[in-house]
Amino acid sequence: MKKVLVSIIAYNEERSIAKAITDIREHFPSADIVLVDDCSTDATADVARDHGVKVIRHGVNLGNIGFPAVKTSFVYAYKNNYDVYCQFDGDGQHDARWLATIVHPITANNADLVIGSRFLEKEGHQSTFLRRIGIKLFSFVTSIVINRSITDVTSGFKAYNRKVIELFGEKYKYPIVDSNEILIVTHYAGGEYMKYRWKCKEGNMVIPALVFFKH
Amino acid sequence: MGPKFSIVSAFLAVSALFFILYVLRTRKLRGGFVVSWMMIAGIMISVPLAESFYIQLAGFVGLHRAIDMIIVVAVVFCLIYNFYLAVNVQRLNDQIQQLVSLVAILESDVEELSHNKRGHEGR
Numbered sequence: 001m002k003k004v005l006v007s008i009i010a011y012n013e014e015r016s017i018a019k020a021i022t023d024i025r026e027h028f029p030s031a032d033i034v035l036v037d038d039c040s041t042d043a044t045a046d047v048a049r050d051h052g053v054k055v056i057r058h059g060v061n062l063g064n065i066g067f068p069a070v071k072t073s074f075v076y077a078y079k080n081n082y083d084v085y086c087q088f089d090g091d092g093q094h095d096a097r098w099l100a101t102i103v104h105p106i107t108a109n110n111a112d113l114v115i116g117s118r119f120l121e122k123e124g125h126q127s128t129f130l131r132r133i134g135i136k137l138f139s140f141v142t143s144i145v146i147n148r149s150i151t152d153v154t155s156g157f158k159a160y161n162r163k164v165i166e167l168f169g170e171k172y173k174y175p176i177v178d179s180n181e182i183l184i185v186t187h188y189a190g191g192e193y194m195k196y197r198w199k200c201k202e203g204n205m206v207i208p209a210l211v212f213f214k215h
Numbered sequence: 216m217g218p219k220f221s222i223v224s225a226f227l228a229v230s231a232l233f234f235i236l237y238v239l240r241t242r243k244l245r246g247g248f249v250v251s252w253m254m255i256a257g258i259m260i261s262v263p264l265a266e267s268f269y270i271q272l273a274g275f276v277g278l279h280r281a282i283d284m285i286i287v288v289a290v291v292f293c294l295i296y297n298f299y300l301a302v303n304v305q306r307l308n309d310q311i312q313q314l315v316s317l318v319a320i321l322e323s324d325v326e327e328l329s330h331n332k333r334g335h336e337g338r
Contacts, residue, residue: 056322059318059322060315175312
């Protein structure tokens with residue numbers, strides 16, 4: 001049985017963190033949950049502790065939209081011998097129902113890294129126009145570098161296997177600056193990708209359709 | 216350069232050198248930073264003392280006036296020093312992030328161990 005870690009990355013998410021934790025426990029009960037708190041100024045860490053979740057709290061806010069917290073998660077996953085690490089945002093944007101789906105190719109040894117892409121189909125919450133332009137530009141550049149089609153390089157919903165955990169938790173000594181870095185470094189380390197479609201939650205609307213394909 | 220300028224610049228250079236030595240003694244600056252600032256102080260002292268050398272050097276590189284050459288050298292030095300500082304700041308930034316991560320993980324482990332110990336003692 002593979003040891004799975006779901007790391008919730010959060011900064012000032014006291015309103016949504018309890019629901020995120022409950023969702024994960026309900027839909028993926030076998031996973032260990034940890035909250036990586038980037039020095040929130042509200043009660044995010046306390047709410048997580050009240051729900052029995054281990055909290056790793058940065059002593060100072062490292063910012064950069066949570067990527068330092070992703071690095072911390074990799075280090076924690078490596079040191080605690082996890083086979084799979086799932087990156088999950090604490091803002092309520094991600095749907096825990098798809099956790100098992102993005103973990104499955106990892107446990108089946110079909111991929112080293114799985115991305116839950118928001119933009120394979122133009123449905124569901126698509127983010128603001130300017131942000132989509134930025135995402136498309138980053139995705140385009142990354143696609144060229146790694147010679148693979150990536151539509152949502154900034155998606156915070158990813159799963160990684162032990163190889164990638166070891167790469168970023170131990171071998172790669174630099175801070176992670178953005179999603180491109182994770183994909184490009186994994187690519188040059190010989191990583192294999194799988195990309196899934198999933199739907200981003202917006203408010204109470206959740207679209208259950210799911211299609212996947214391997215690259 | 217007139218004698219007044221030579222005196223003023225020599226005074227400033229010697230003052231800078233004494234200040235750097237004070238900073239070195241009080242350990243506010245160490246290592247490579249001290250060496251680079253002492254080099255700057257050395258150049259500042261040499262300007263009024265070796266004026267003819269700088270005039271010749273300016274002519275050699277095609278500049279009409281020695282002051283132009285000093286300005287060019289100062290600008291190039293600032294650019295190189297800026298780059299050196301940027302590299303160091305980036306290195307320190309990376310180290311800080313690494314340390315913050317490790318400390319956060321250690322703190323959570325200690326918290327967990329304390330919690331387990333309290334639970335064990337409570338039985």
